[in-house]
Amino acid sequence: MNNYPTIRFMEERDIEGILQVEHDSFQMPWTRYAFFNELTNNQFAHYLVAEWKEEIIGYCGVWLIIDEAHITNIAVHSSFRGYHIGELLLKNVLDMAHAYGARTMTLEVRVSNLIAQSLYKKLGFQPGGIRKNYYTDNREDALVMWVNIDDYKFKRK
Structure with missing residues (x-):
């Protein structure tokens, strides 16, 4: 991959592409309705997509509530993994959350998903407990x- 993908806000027209990434990435994927509901009914939800040559290749969702951000999901299509797209998405979500006034961000990750944990640690995330x-x-x-997020922003400068 020679150039970086475009990162932009998710639109309703992106749902089909998001579902392809979702089904490629998860054993229990979210439904079309779940994403539609996030976009149209959840005032706290914000989603970014990674687009490459007019194809959705990844996405990241976050709920922003007052000064807290919570990652709901993040995925990159398996054909595009290894190109730092997940990192690019997460950095953009951190920047967006900061711009909206969030001070902290949380997420859950499978205890077996060491690759994802490594990415999160690289961006300053710390373990906080087990569900x-x-x-x-x-x-x-x-x-x-x-x-x-303020510590993350300080490290990026």
Whole structure:
């Protein structure tokens, strides 16, 4: 991949592409309705997409509530993994959350997903606890991670 993908806000027309990424990435993917509902009914939801040659290749969702941000999901299509697209998405979400006044950001990640944990740690996220049996497909625990966005912004300068 010679150039970086475009990162932009998700639009309703992106849902089909998002679903392709979702089905490629997760055993229990979100539904079309779930994404439509996030876009049209959830005032706290903000989604960014990574677009490459008019194809959705990744996305990241976040809920922004007062001064807290919570990553709802992040995924990159398997054909585009290894190109730092997840990192690019997450950096853009951190920047967006900061611009909207968020001070902290949290997320859950499978305890077995060491690749994702490594990315989150690279961007300053710290382990904060365990949610037992969090994932309904196999009852795997989730590691809760968080970052102080002001500290993240300071490190990026």
